[in-house]
Amino acid sequence: xxxxxxxxxxxxxxxxxxxxxxxxxxSDFLSRSYNRHQHVxxxxxERKLRTLAREDPVLKNLTEPERTWDKFGTTSTTNSxxxxxxxxxxxxxxxxxxxTKGLSFCPTTKLNDIELCQETTLFCRRICLAEWSKDIQxxxxxxxxxxxxxxxxxxxxxxxxxxxxxxVSSVQTHLDNFLCSIRKSEDRPLPENFDRAQRSAxxxxxxNDNLIIKPADKGGAIVIQDRxxxxxxADRQLQDALYYKSLDTDPTSQHIQELRTLxxxxxxxxxxxxxxxxxxxxxxxxxxxxxxxxxxxYPSYSQLCT
Numbered sequence: 001x002x003x004x005x006x007x008x009x010x011x012x013x014x015x016x017x018x019x020x021x022x023x024x025x026x027s028d029f030l031s032r033s034y035n036r037h038q039h040v041x042x043x044x045x046e047r048k049l050r051t052l053a054r055e056d057p058v059l060k061n062l063t064e065p066e067r068t069w070d071k072f073g074t075t076s077t078t079n080s081x082x083x084x085x086x087x088x089x090x091x092x093x094x095x096x097x098x099x100t101k102g103l104s105f106c107p108t109t110k111l112n113d114i115e116l117c118q119e120t121t122l123f124c125r126r127i128c129l130a131e132w133s134k135d136i137q138x139x140x141x142x143x144x145x146x147x148x149x150x151x152x153x154x155x156x157x158x159x160x161x162x163x164x165x166x167x168v169s170s171v172q173t174h175l176d177n178f179l180c181s182i183r184k185s186e187d188r189p190l191p192e193n194f195d196r197a198q199r200s201a202x203x204x205x206x207x208n209d210n211l212i213i214k215p216a217d218k219g220g221a222i223v224i225q226d227r228x229x230x231x232x233x234a235d236r237q238l239q240d241a242l243y244y245k246s247l248d249t250d251p252t253s254q255h256i257q258e259l260r261t262l263x264x265x266x267x268x269x270x271x272x273x274x275x276x277x278x279x280x281x282x283x284x285x286x287x288x289x290x291x292x293x294x295x296x297x298y299p300s301y302s303q304l305c306t
Contacts, residue, residue, distance in 0.1 A: 132156040
């Protein structure tokens, strides 16, 4: 780091008597020298890390950083999520490799045009509804086209927000172009983003009902537990009467009835506007737990916190 630092520190001095072209050449040379030095330094540290990982048992399970290309064409490193196996079953190397891709990894599947268009339309509708309902009590609210009854297919009219209209139009145009390009290349299937062995390992993990795979609460690790241990931990937390209370029935229907009773006292126009925001099939939230790890970076030293 000393040589590039000295070069950059005296750059303003050595370029003062030079013209613009010569100054540009000197700057390019300094940039190339600095990048070359950083590349050599990074390669040296990478070799040292691999050597330590082979010799030290603490670093034996240390995952090698993945290189990604940014928009400037340079490489950057990101650590893959660690896989912490706390279950009584051992993972295969293929199963380990598929889990290191992360829980947000999406395998390549056959494209469903109808479902894609439907989801995109619903997404744009939710954006318009959020903008339409944010000023529901404002005098400037556009009530020229309010729904006369509870209609979950109703979409606010265009012209209320030019930025949202432009975004929705761009999304629809991009979707149309994407579908047209896909239809032109129907004879060429989409490339697979993982091999056949990994796909088979993924199906085996999905069919294994005795395992629970959850992300850790911190650190980005993936924790594998036995179902019995996971249920035991959930029961332990639910037994805490300070935070949880056992109910005989699901109160969702009662809450909906109370909400409808409250809306009946509202003015007609306001009631119609609020009813649009009420979900058609409300359901209670799902309880789940996230395992806590003390040291998520070193899998061999990770353990659950009680």
